[in-house]
Amino acid sequence: MRLLIVGGLEGQLSQATKMAMDGGAKVAHAADIDVALASLRSGKGADLLLVDVMVDIPELLAKLDAERIHIPVVACGTETNAAAAVNAIRAGAKEYIPLPPDAELIAAVIAAVAKESSDFLYRDPAMAKVVKLADQIAASDASVLITGESGTGKEVMAKYLHARSRRAAKPFISINCAAIPEHLLESELFGHEKGAFTGAVARRIGKFEEANGGTLLLDEISEMDFRLQAKLLRAIQERLIDRVGGSKPVPVNIRILATSNRDLPTEVREGRFREDLLFRLNVVNLKLPPLRERPGDIVALADHFVAKYSQANGLPQRVLSQTARDELLRAPWDGNVRELENTLHRAVLLSSGDVIEPEAILMPDGTGLSEAAQAHSLASQAAQAANAANRALVGRTVAEVEQELILDTLNHCLGNRTHAANILGISIRTLRNKLNQYADEGVQIPAPGEQRFSAA
Numbered sequence: 001m002r003l004l005i006v007g008g009l010e011g012q013l014s015q016a017t018k019m020a021m022d023g024g025a026k027v028a029h030a031a032d033i034d035v036a037l038a039s040l041r042s043g044k045g046a047d048l049l050l051v052d053v054m055v056d057i058p059e060l061l062a063k064l065d066a067e068r069i070h071i072p073v074v075a076c077g078t079e080t081n082a083a084a085a086v087n088a089i090r091a092g093a094k095e096y097i098p099l100p101p102d103a104e105l106i107a108a109v110i111a112a113v114a115k116e117s118s119d120f121l122y123r124d125p126a127m128a129k130v131v132k133l134a135d136q137i138a139a140s141d142a143s144v145l146i147t148g149e150s151g152t153g154k155e156v157m158a159k160y161l162h163a164r165s166r167r168a169a170k171p172f173i174s175i176n177c178a179a180i181p182e183h184l185l186e187s188e189l190f191g192h193e194k195g196a197f198t199g200a201v202a203r204r205i206g207k208f209e210e211a212n213g214g215t216l217l218l219d220e221i222s223e224m225d226f227r228l229q230a231k232l233l234r235a236i237q238e239r240l241i242d243r244v245g246g247s248k249p250v251p252v253n254i255r256i257l258a259t260s261n262r263d264l265p266t267e268v269r270e271g272r273f274r275e276d277l278l279f280r281l282n283v284v285n286l287k288l289p290p291l292r293e294r295p296g297d298i299v300a301l302a303d304h305f306v307a308k309y310s311q312a313n314g315l316p317q318r319v320l321s322q323t324a325r326d327e328l329l330r331a332p333w334d335g336n337v338r339e340l341e342n343t344l345h346r347a348v349l350l351s352s353g354d355v356i357e358p359e360a361i362l363m364p365d366g367t368g369l370s371e372a373a374q375a376h377s378l379a380s381q382a383a384q385a386a387n388a389a390n391r392a393l394v395g396r397t398v399a400e401v402e403q404e405l406i407l408d409t410l411n412h413c414l415g416n417r418t419h420a421a422n423i424l425g426i427s428i429r430t431l432r433n434k435l436n437q438y439a440d441e442g443v444q445i446p447a448p449g450e451q452r453f454s455a456a
Contacts (some may be wrong), residue, residue, distance in 0.1 A: 002045055002171075003027045006036045006060070007052025009076055009099075033060045040069050043191075043205030043212070045171060051093070053077030053084045058091035067204070068180070068188065120153070120160055121304055124296030126289045131160075137284050138164035143236070143256045145264070145281045148288030151336030154259040155219060157286060162215040167255055170214030175207045178223035186228055187244050190235070196245025208241045208252045215255045221281070222260040222267055229274045236280050256281065291333040291340060299325050301337060305344035306356065318348055320356050327358045327369040406434055407443070415446040 005027065028044065030036035033055060040046065051057055053075045061073060074095045075088035085096045120131055137144065138161050146154045155174065162172045180188050187197070191206030207216060218224075224232070235241045236256055240249040258281045267273035291298060302320060310318045320328070324347075333339055343361060351360040361369050406424065413419040421431040435445050 002047045003050060004036060004039065004046035004048070004071075005029045005050045006033070007031070007055040009050060009052050033063065036060070037063060037067070037069075038202070040064075040071070041067070041202055041204045043210040045173070045210050046071055049073045050097075051075055051088075053081050053088055053096070057084075057088040057093055061092045066199075068184070120156065121301060122294075122297050123300040124294035126294040127297055130157075130286055130288060133284070134161055134286055135164065137161075139166055141166075141255050142283040143258070143281050144284045144286060145278075146257065146259045146286045146288065147264070148261065149290045149336055150261050151338035152288040152290055153337050154261075154288060155217065157288060158215075158217045158219075158257045158259065161257060162255075165215065165255065167214045171211050172215050172217070173207050173211035174217040174219055176219045178220040182225045182228070185224065186231065189228075189232070190241045190243055191246075192244035193246050196243075200245070203243075206241070206243065208235060208254065209250060211254045212252050213254070215257060218256065218258040220260060221258040222262040222264060222273060226272060226274065229277050233274060233277045233280060236277075291336040295329055298328050298333070298340065301340055302328055302344055305341050306348055309345045309348040313348065315348065316354050318351060318354050318356055321358075324356055324358045324361060327361065331369045403434075403438060403443070406431070407438070407445075410435075410446050415448040417448070 003026070006029075008031075028039060028046070030039055036049070049060075049071055051060065051073055054077065057073065057075055064071065064073075072094045073088075073092065074097060075085060075093040076097045076099055077085060078099050089096060120127070122128060122131060134157065144158075144161060146157050148154055158174070159172060162168060175188060177185060187200075187204070187206065189206050189208060191204050191209055192200050194200055194203050218232075231242075235252070239252055239254075241252055242249050264273055264278050264282075268275045268278055291301075299320075302325070306318055306320060310316065328340075335342075343363070346364075347356050347361045350362065351357070358369055363369075406420070409423050410417070410420045413423065417428055417431055417435075421428045424431065439445050
């Protein structure tokens with residue numbers, strides 16, 4: 001973990017800083033906001049900012065936001081700085097630590113705010129198979145494409161790979177290609193020189209350089225503009241990048257991981273993704289199964305989230321009843337692990353006792369698990385029926401399908417030509433011409449007031 005201390009806190013945080021460094025963290029100091037921003041722009045990076053509450057934290061957070069630098073901020077100050085502490089929290093600081101500090105308290109807050117586990121919690125054989133493959137290739141420098149539905153844990157898998165690679169001591173840098181506007185993504189990836197475009201107030205190191213020596217995760221790479229993919233391909237192939245507005249290429253030494261919730265071969269066929277880039281990324285493909293296909297993980301994850309959010313909210317340890325566990329196994333979990341986590345967090349808060357029953361497990365719209373499962377089942381049946389109807393049309397001519405539609409509609413209207421024409425969206429004259437044609441071909445036409453059970 002990398003800490004950046006901003007303001008005059010070095011002496012007051014010396015013991016906590018030493019504990020952090022003993023734990024393997026790298027600690028840097030910046031006297032003020034400008035020095036901190038310069039350090040972050042230079043690619044040194046940080047996982048957490050510890051900021052003196054007397055620093056203008058709202059200004060710092062605004063500048064970080066303007067330059068799209070996303071790092072959690074913890075404010076530190078004396079208890080007499082109550083107003084400044086409130087302003088810092090309102091501006092977006094994650095936490096406030098009073099000074100003089102308790103070193104162990106600071107260490108605990110740092111861990112709570114900045115630590116992200118790279119361990120997978122899994123029990124199901126389907127996920128165990130994927131993790132086994134990940135363990136086999138983790139130590140290599142091969143590019144890995146991690147695919148799966150939203151919420152299945154693709155970024156967690158990327159961190160798992162990095163933690164078990166030879167680059168584990170170096171930076172792990174992630175960039176969400178879907179969250180950054182197209183015209184800014186190139187600068188975020190490759191950096192820019194001062195004045196390269198409006199708003200480029202200083203040289204900014206991009207994610208490629210920031211990840212130098214470590215791992216770069218290109219999250220949701222399928223959302224990247226087709227034209228930018230060509231520049232990305234060159235960077236991956238040659239390990240050289242060009243800053244926006246730069247005059248010479250910059251060498252980088254990184255491992256590339258990428259994620260996508262789309263089917264990239266289909267994206268290639270439809271002209272939205274470069275085939276050569278797919279070949280470069282897809283040296284190894286880790287396909288994460290959706291949660292509904294790994295039931296062995298549902299209860300294990302549910303127990304984990306219940307324990308986590310009971311503790312986080314200062315509540316007695318809560319447990320799931322057997323009935324609730326059974327309901328969880330029947331739910332569709334279209335949002336996968338992310339949806340399960342949010343649902344169990346909500347259940348911990350809504351439960352009236354220490355045992356969580358199904359009544360406390362609600363979807364965001366207030367429906368219960370059984371209703372959600374039933375709605376999902378009905379939707380699946382409707383989709384299957386629609387697919388079957390579509391397949392029934394394959395191999396037939398347009399004229400045949402049109403005739404069946406017209407006669408079925410006429411049957412539905414008990415032979416009433418005017419009503420049938422209105423439903424079909426055609427004129428009564430056009431309908432009569434069609435019916436005369438069918439009659440000439442020997443087809444029986446319902447008379448007004450009649451209904452025939454077969455249009456064929």
